[in-house]
Amino acid sequence: xxxxxxIASGVSNGSLSASAVVEQHLARIDVxxxxxxxxxxxxxxxxxxxxxxxxxxxKSGKKVGALAGVPIAVKDNMCTRGVETxxxxxxxxxxxxxxxxxxxxxxxxxxxxxxxxxxxxEFAMGSSTENSAFGxxxxxxxxxxxxxxxxxxxxxxxxxxxxxxxLGSDTGGSIRQPAALCGVVGVKPTYGVVSRYGLVxxxxxxxxxxxxxxxxxxxxTLLEVISGHDPLDxxxxxxxxxxxxxxxxxxxxxxxxxxxxxxxxxxxxDVLERLxxxxxxLRNAGATIVDIKLPSIQYCLTAYYLIAPAEASSNxxxxxxxxxxxxxxxxxxxxxYAATREAxxxxxxxxxxxxxxxxxxxxxxxxxxGKALKVRRLIxxxxxxxxxxxxxxxxxxxxxxxxxxxxxxxxxxxxxxxDVFTIPTNLAGHPAMSxxxxxxAHSMPVGVQVLAPTLGEQAMFKVAAELERAS
Amino acid sequence: MxxxxxxxxxxxxxxxxxxxxxxxxxxxxxxxxxxxxxxxxDIDALDLADVEPMxxxxxxxxxLRKDVEAPSLDRQEVLGQAPATESGRFRVPPTIGFxx
Numbered sequence: 001x002x003x004x005x006x007i008a009s010g011v012s013n014g015s016l017s018a019s020a021v022v023e024q025h026l027a028r029i030d031v032x033x034x035x036x037x038x039x040x041x042x043x044x045x046x047x048x049x050x051x052x053x054x055x056x057x058x059k060s061g062k063k064v065g066a067l068a069g070v071p072i073a074v075k076d077n078m079c080t081r082g083v084e085t086x087x088x089x090x091x092x093x094x095x096x097x098x099x100x101x102x103x104x105x106x107x108x109x110x111x112x113x114x115x116x117x118x119x120x121x122e123f124a125m126g127s128s129t130e131n132s133a134f135g136x137x138x139x140x141x142x143x144x145x146x147x148x149x150x151x152x153x154x155x156x157x158x159x160x161x162x163x164x165x166x167l168g169s170d171t172g173g174s175i176r177q178p179a180a181l182c183g184v185v186g187v188k189p190t191y192g193v194v195s196r197y198g199l200v201x202x203x204x205x206x207x208x209x210x211x212x213x214x215x216x217x218x219x220x221t222l223l224e225v226i227s228g229h230d231p232l233d234x235x236x237x238x239x240x241x242x243x244x245x246x247x248x249x250x251x252x253x254x255x256x257x258x259x260x261x262x263x264x265x266x267x268x269x270d271v272l273e274r275l276x277x278x279x280x281x282l283r284n285a286g287a288t289i290v291d292i293k294l295p296s297i298q299y300c301l302t303a304y305y306l307i308a309p310a311e312a313s314s315n316x317x318x319x320x321x322x323x324x325x326x327x328x329x330x331x332x333x334x335x336x337y338a339a340t341r342e343a344x345x346x347x348x349x350x351x352x353x354x355x356x357x358x359x360x361x362x363x364x365x366x367x368x369x370g371k372a373l374k375v376r377r378l379i380x381x382x383x384x385x386x387x388x389x390x391x392x393x394x395x396x397x398x399x400x401x402x403x404x405x406x407x408x409x410x411x412x413x414x415x416x417x418x419d420v421f422t423i424p425t426n427l428a429g430h431p432a433m434s435x436x437x438x439x440x441a442h443s444m445p446v447g448v449q450v451l452a453p454t455l456g457e458q459a460m461f462k463v464a465a466e467l468e469r470a471s
Numbered sequence: 472m473x474x475x476x477x478x479x480x481x482x483x484x485x486x487x488x489x490x491x492x493x494x495x496x497x498x499x500x501x502x503x504x505x506x507x508x509x510x511x512x513d514i515d516a517l518d519l520a521d522v523e524p525m526x527x528x529x530x531x532x533x534x535l536r537k538d539v540e541a542p543s544l545d546r547q548e549v550l551g552q553a554p555a556t557e558s559g560r561f562r563v564p565p566t567i568g569f570x571x
Contacts (some may be wrong), residue, residue: 098548191528205527235527302511313488320489322561327554333566338491341553350490354500355507356482357488368511373524375514378523412503413510429528454529 004070004164004218011069014058018051018069021164025071028034028161029116036138038157040076042086042116047071050113055171057111064309065110066225073163077119078209079198080104087200088132089122090325091325091344101198103209106294109162110225110232115163118153122346123316124174124467126150127418128337130409131348139182142294147404148178148418151212155182158212162437165222166212171202172304173398173422175210176434179396180447183436185219185464187211188422190455191429192237194223195230202262204235204393206304206426216435220244223457229242237455247458248465253286256388257463258451261291264298264420267399270440277449278437280471282394288392292386292393296378297424301416303379304423306372312349313356319344351412380428383453391459393451395421401444404426421449431457435467476505 001022026044033039054069074080077087079097086092100108107114121131129137129152137152139145140160146158152169155178161216168175170188174362179186187210194209201207227241259279269299279289321327321340328339345353359368386393398418408415425432431454434447448467452460478501485492485500492500546559555562 095552098544098552192531231536235529235531237529238531299514299517302514305507306511319493321554322563323549324552325554330564333564334489335491336564337489338486341489342491345490350492350496351500351503353488353490354484355504358476358480358484358504361484361487368508370524371514371517371519373526374519374522375517377522377525378517378519380528413507427525427528 002164003214004067004089005221007070007164008066008068011058012064016069018054018113019048021069021335022047022051022071022115023189025115025162025164032160033162035143036140036156036160037135038118038137038153038160038162039073039116040086040088040119040134043083043114047113047115054111054113066221067107068111070112070165071115071163071328072112073116073118073154073157073166074114075103075151075166075168076103077120077169079200080114080117080166083117085117085200085233087123088120088134089344089346089349090133091319092342093326095324097198099198100232102195104198106226117301118151118157118166120153121150122151122349123200123312124169124171125312125348127173127177127353127415128408129153130405131346133346136405139402141183142402142442145444146181147405148181148398148402150174151179154212155179155184155186158182158184158214158287165218167226168212169199169207169209170426171308172204172426173419175212176422176432176447176449177398177418179212179434181402182443184212184214185216185433185435186210187219187223187433188425188431189223189227189457190237190431192235193227193241193431193455193457195233195236197230197232197360201315203308204315205311206308216461217245217248220248220461221435226428227442242455242458244457244461247462250462251285252282252463252466255287255392255459255463256290256390257282257287258393259289260294260393260422262293262295263395266417266420267396268401268441271396271399271401274437274440274446275394275448278394278467280465285466285470291389292390294382294386294424295377296382299375300379300423300427300449301420303372303375303427304419305355305416306368307376309352309356310369311356313353314361316349316353322462323426348412379424383424383428383430387453391452392456392463394463395449395451397447397449398422400436401442401446425451429455431460432465433460435464437467437471476501476508
């Protein structure tokens with residue numbers, strides 16, 4: 001697979017044509033997309049026009065951006081002006097946003113070619129893409145297995161070579177878990193590093209956009225482009241994002257890597273074995289492995305599955321059949337709201353709206369939502385204590401390799417357990433990334449997760465680069 | 472923590488959430504929500520009395536932009552995406568004279 005940095009440098013110096021690069025990727029899409037279903041929409045015509053423009057700019061000696069000619073797929077919950085954005089939900093089917101998300105603006109300014117909008121669990125609620133209203137995405141390594149979720153389409157698009165990179169969003173693991181299951185790199189940056197303007201909101205205090213790529217250098221390059229303060233997002237951190245590509249060769253000598261001794265149970269043996277090899281590799285490269293405890297993360301599922309649905313129930317109130325999206329007509333306003341939402345939302349979205357509305361309703365607020373916010377604090381405090389003695393922490397990304405379709409759909413709690421290692425990061429607002437590190441059961445990819453404290457992206461990328469060299 | 476969730480409560484919550492669940496959906500939802508809420512009881516054992524709730528991960532306060540004119544969304548483009556409009560406005564069904 002062609003690397004993002006190779007395409008960008010080749011196109012910039014004229015040795016590669018952006019149009020030819022785009023045609024190669026469209027050709028791969030032609031061959032395999034019908035069985036993978038990574039995309040809700042392939043924007044082939046616009047991609048060809050954009051590529052021709054990049055080639056013309058290079059020819060005429062104009063300066064082109066850091067992602068010149070790089071085909072990038074964008075999760076279908078990020079707004080693209082005039083281009084259908086559905087969140088894989090019937091309620092938004094056909095909606096063409098009147099503006100671009102900040103990340104889309106930044107991609108275009110850097111010369112990237114947006115090649116399509118990728119499939120997801122409806123409104124990013126799920127861990128397998130089985131909750132998409134438009135059918136699931138298949139794992140390119142084994143089409144009887146899920147690609148993970150919710151950004152399953154973005155992970156599969158990179159793994160199948162449909163795009164050199166893609167963007168996803170991560171609320172409880174929705175970038176890292178599919179990256180692990182599809183054998184690609186996936187990064188969830190510190191909350192506030194990448195603008196959420198134009199990202200359709202799921203749980204606003206947890207959502208964060210990040211890249212999927214074939215390797216760590218590509219991820220660092222793409223993250224540098226999309227990060228930075230944005231006045232259009234009031235939660236955007238008002239300081240420049242750290243340089244990442246510059247630290248990739250620094251190594252890990254002298255770094256302290258945390259090993260969590262009270263990790264939640266239920267992890268596959270092969271996955272734990274890969275994690276141990278990762279610790280060995282870092283030790284051999286000069287890092288010190290330090291045992292740490294995170295006693296409160298055993299409560300992360302409870303905190304997350306109260307906080308995220310509570311925020312979602314509020315955010316999804318906007319789908320009321322009035323300003324955008326689809327409407328089911330009825331005699332009066334309240335009946336129209338209810339009929340529209342009943343027809344437009346899928347089962348998992350309704351389940352989370354119900355759970356969130358319940359957790360926020362009078363008489364239950366203190367018992368559920370209020371308590372969950374306090375548990376969130378405990379988890380954050382656990383990390384703060386741990387990071388006094390370590391620079392980064394290593395855990396599995398997902399407790400298992402990619403599972404078969406239908407194996408968890410009847411039991412919401414079993415599906416929620418897929419996120420047990422990724423959720424604590426979102427609750428704390430920290431960065432974390434998944435790096436491919438060999439294979440496990442059924443020869444499917446295994447990912448190792450590198451966690452770091454707020455704005456600790458440089459330390460995280462140093463460790464990720466070392467793991468990649470060792471894998 | 473609260474008693475086991477009843478189907479009556481589920482129906483009430485569905486009205487608050489503006490969802491018109493069918494009776495089959497309400498029944499299934501009741502048992503699934505009950506299962507989840509049962510799992511969530513694990514935090515009942517924690518002493519949280521002195522713990523400060525955490526509502527956001529990065530402490531920023533009163534983020535305001537400068538009071539400078541800037542272009543807003545194109546009115547026609549926005550209205551063009553609405554299910555029903557009339558005279559440059561969103562059109563909705565009757566809002567009064569019905570039970571809420």
